[in-house]
Amino acid sequence: MKPAKTPKEIKNFLESNLWEVQKPGRYTGGELNQVVKDWKEVNTRIALIFPDIYDLGMSNLGIAILYDRLNQRSDVLAERVFAPWEDMESILRASGFPLYSLETKHPLEAFDILGFSLPYETLYTNTLNILDLAGIPLFSKDRTDDHPLIIAGGHATFNPEPMHAFIDAFVIGEGEEVVNEIVDKYQAWKRSGDNRSNLLSELSEIWSIYIPAFYHSYYNSDGTFSHLEKRTKQVSLPIIKRITPILPPPTTRLIVPYIETVHNRISIEIMRGCTRGCRFCQAGMILRPVRERTVQEIVDAIDQALTNTGLEEVGLLSLSSSDYSRILELVTEVNNRFSGRHLTISLPSLRIESFSVDLMDALKDSRRSGYTLAPEAATERLRGFLNKPLSDEQLLDTLKAIYSHGMFNIKLYFMIGLPFETLEDVKGIVDLCKTIYSEGRRIIGRRTQVTASVGTFIPKPHTPFQWFPMDTKEQLQIKQDLLKRNLRGPGFKLTWNSPEDSLLEAFLSRGDRRLSNVIYNAWKMGAKFEAWKEHFRFDLWVEAFSIAGLDPNFYTHRTRLMNESFPWDHINTGIQKEFLMEEYQLSQKGQTRIDCSNQCYGCGILPVFDHLRQENSDVVWKCP
Amino acid sequence: MWFGNVHKIKLWVLNLSTMALNLIRLNLIFAKTEQMRFTSHLDLLRTWERTFRRAGLTLAYTQGFKPHPKINLVSALPLGFTSAGEILDVLLEGDYKISDIKTKLNPVLPPGINICDLYKVPLNKAKLQKELESSEYIITLLDPLPNLHQDLESLLISENLIRTHKEKTYDLRPLILEIHELPNDDEGFQRFFTRMTSREGATGRPDEIVAALGVSVGRVRIHRTRLEFSEISQE
Numbered sequence: 028m029k030p031a032k033t034p035k036e037i038k039n040f041l042e043s044n045l046w047e048v049q050k051p052g053r054y055t056g057g058e059l060n061q062v063v064k065d066w067k068e069v070n071t072r073i074a075l076i077f078p079d080i081y082d083l084g085m086s087n088l089g090i091a092i093l094y095d096r097l098n099q100r101s102d103v104l105a106e107r108v109f110a111p112w113e114d115m116e117s118i119l120r121a122s123g124f125p126l127y128s129l130e131t132k133h134p135l136e137a138f139d140i141l142g143f144s145l146p147y148e149t150l151y152t153n154t155l156n157i158l159d160l161a162g163i164p165l166f167s168k169d170r171t172d173d174h175p176l177i178i179a180g181g182h183a184t185f186n187p188e189p190m191h192a193f194i195d196a197f198v199i200g201e202g203e204e205v206v207n208e209i210v211d212k213y214q215a216w217k218r219s220g221d222n223r224s225n226l227l228s229e230l231s232e233i234w235s236i237y238i239p240a241f242y243h244s245y246y247n248s249d250g251t252f253s254h255l256e257k258r259t260k261q262v263s264l265p266i267i268k269r270i271t272p273i274l275p276p277p278t279t280r281l282i283v284p285y286i287e288t289v290h291n292r293i294s295i296e297i298m299r300g301c302t303r304g305c306r307f308c309q310a311g312m313i314l315r316p317v318r319e320r321t322v323q324e325i326v327d328a329i330d331q332a333l334t335n336t337g338l339e340e341v342g343l344l345s346l347s348s349s350d351y352s353r354i355l356e357l358v359t360e361v362n363n364r365f366s367g368r369h370l371t372i373s374l375p376s377l378r379i380e381s382f383s384v385d386l387m388d389a390l391k392d393s394r395r396s397g398y399t400l401a402p403e404a405a406t407e408r409l410r411g412f413l414n415k416p417l418s419d420e421q422l423l424d425t426l427k428a429i430y431s432h433g434m435f436n437i438k439l440y441f442m443i444g445l446p447f448e449t450l451e452d453v454k455g456i457v458d459l460c461k462t463i464y465s466e467g468r469r470i471i472g473r474r475t476q477v478t479a480s481v482g483t484f485i486p487k488p489h490t491p492f493q494w495f496p497m498d499t500k501e502q503l504q505i506k507q508d509l510l511k512r513n514l515r516g517p518g519f520k521l522t523w524n525s526p527e528d529s530l531l532e533a534f535l536s537r538g539d540r541r542l543s544n545v546i547y548n549a550w551k552m553g554a555k556f557e558a559w560k561e562h563f564r565f566d567l568w569v570e571a572f573s574i575a576g577l578d579p580n581f582y583t584h585r586t587r588l589m590n591e592s593f594p595w596d597h598i599n600t601g602i603q604k605e606f607l608m609e610e611y612q613l614s615q616k617g618q619t620r621i622d623c624s625n626q627c628y629g630c631g632i633l634p635v636f637d638h639l640r641q642e643n644s645d646v647v648w649k650c651p
Numbered sequence: 652m653w654f655g656n657v658h659k660i661k662l663w664v665l666n667l668s669t670m671a672l673n674l675i676r677l678n679l680i681f682a683k684t685e686q687m688r689f690t691s692h693l694d695l696l697r698t699w700e701r702t703f704r705r706a707g708l709t710l711a712y713t714q715g716f717k718p719h720p721k722i723n724l725v726s727a728l729p730l731g732f733t734s735a736g737e738i739l740d741v742l743l744e745g746d747y748k749i750s751d752i753k754t755k756l757n758p759v760l761p762p763g764i765n766i767c768d769l770y771k772v773p774l775n776k777a778k779l780q781k782e783l784e785s786s787e788y789i790i791t792l793l794d795p796l797p798n799l800h801q802d803l804e805s806l807l808i809s810e811n812l813i814r815t816h817k818e819k820t821y822d823l824r825p826l827i828l829e830i831h832e833l834p835n836d837d838e839g840f841q842r843f844f845t846r847m848t849s850r851e852g853a854t855g856r857p858d859e860i861v862a863a864l865g866v867s868v869g870r871v872r873i874h875r876t877r878l879e880f881s882e883i884s885q886e
Contacts, residue, residue: 043793046868046869051689051731052691057763059761059762283701283761287697334705337702337759369710369712
């Protein structure tokens, strides 16, 4: 093995080479509030990796939270790593330098643990690329005691199987508490001097840790997934996701990037989870139970974060802000404390009702010209299937309220390819946008602008719609063409995803263990930065499937039988498969079961996590 | 740009008459060091806005639909350079003593910025950009250049130095006002000094001298030591 590069060598390398790349500020570190510790003083060193460029990764709240929590421990240091853009990658490769951490410029192989954040599936090839740039074997089985432990977590890992071959240990669910348990086990193992497989055994004892190497998967003769079997007795099956019964205080010591990033703002999560139960929405299912922070806690956190960062933008995050119990109180209090300070405060994900417009307007400081709504489907009929009922009248009333508040730029989120959707429903998007536009012309005049952002429905694991097939490329193209033909001209804007992007996301999210080979083949042929239009090459994936002897359509376009086992069935989100099935069947009858905060529909969260509610008497979940 | 056009000046004067007591115009001289050398002009301005906000000092804002703070850097420093004396021109709302402003700013400065000096200037003083004449730089060579002395001499005696920057051909020579070798630094690296014009439409770039010497810009450090202004503003 060639000797590892030292931080000093890497710094010298950067000094001579950063002139050559776009936005060198991505690769320097050194920002306000970064934490730099002495490597000699700290015995556990962790690299937190977001496998896309700095500009995106620095906006990821998960990384920021874990960075803060880990660095609070005196026996741990956590540093950041992002994917280099192609210009930097070619310089690294050409000069034989490894990818390094921003804080102290240590090569990745010098760390004890590499933690990858995988919020979405299009980061999979970048994950492989980063391991490769670090000189670490891509396959878990090829790593030795000398290599760092490779961990991954994030929403995409609720189906860990496609990445099972590359990741040593997955964390399923919320990371805030489990990171400390992982560190403790790691330190004990290191002191013991045992080998790597003992470390994995130790880790498998932690609630929510999934070690793929301890399981074997079986398939039926028709190619469908059969079941997963333990290789050793001690490990758990199923793996129950991790939750923190009470949300810890928000992270307020955020790093302030010198260069512009996607969201250069203070993000404060006001609530986790959602009681609405939209049947297509994965986040709404996997983030239960709903837990809120208090108004006081939120306002104090904003105040502290402003003092720490000086940032000018605050995002109050949740899946459905209108459902936050004390939303009016929160908005009032935020105004009292922060108005007149030239801040932009955003409250996304508001329900479509005129009260939301009042709320938005109440955030006085942020003068805005636009408003975003997510009806998802254009017809009442289709919204009923989705379990997101909303009458056309209510929608139009909300729009009138928006226009009469002087906002003229309306953005609407829709999906196509939904179950039960006909071309009439797609045409409904056109009709609805036109109605909205003429309302706007009437109330506010020529400035009216209507943007339809049309995504593609993907039947995600752990949702009631997981049994549905996805539309084919041809079906999607017909629907998109209809929209493109009819939604044009002044005042209209239409954005859409390419059907191929959506297919990629679909097979990567629904895949089984055999997808690891496909991902590897695609990466080998040059696939990376899948989330970037200029990089995404679907032909590589078609080829990668064919080398692996698999058919992408098998994963995307098949209606699943009710008794089919899914490759992600061993991941228990707290919601029982029977409940999802019920919802799937109700959707076919066009029946809704909205908002479980008043009436419990028995999704399974309460029985699974009952002990947590018992242990923490002050726990408030929005379960009735 | 808050002196941008007549309309805006009017607005500004109007503001002054109503809130004259509460406005302070500051010139702040600061060093931009290693950690911030790859922060661009615009990003540096944003960094300053955030620094004032952390310090609890209120920036004065423009009027209009999208108000922005009245904060300005006198001369843009190219990406990758460090500097011992950049100048920030900023308007604050409130009645602060200079010593208070220093006490508030110093603990919240980001890594890569040090304040060298800070003083009030009259609200109606013309903007410094107009009076900027030249900039001084020290260039450190990371690889030895055996004939540095002669190379610099020959730059100096040449009548013209035609170069191409961003697809435009121009003469670098008249932009060089002074150039000479310096004693080696503590690490033993060779150095030279140059003073170049920094007038509007005639701004010399020291990295172009480096290129003219046949040295890769990645193998030097460029440090701006001083901005020089015309006589009028010196009094």
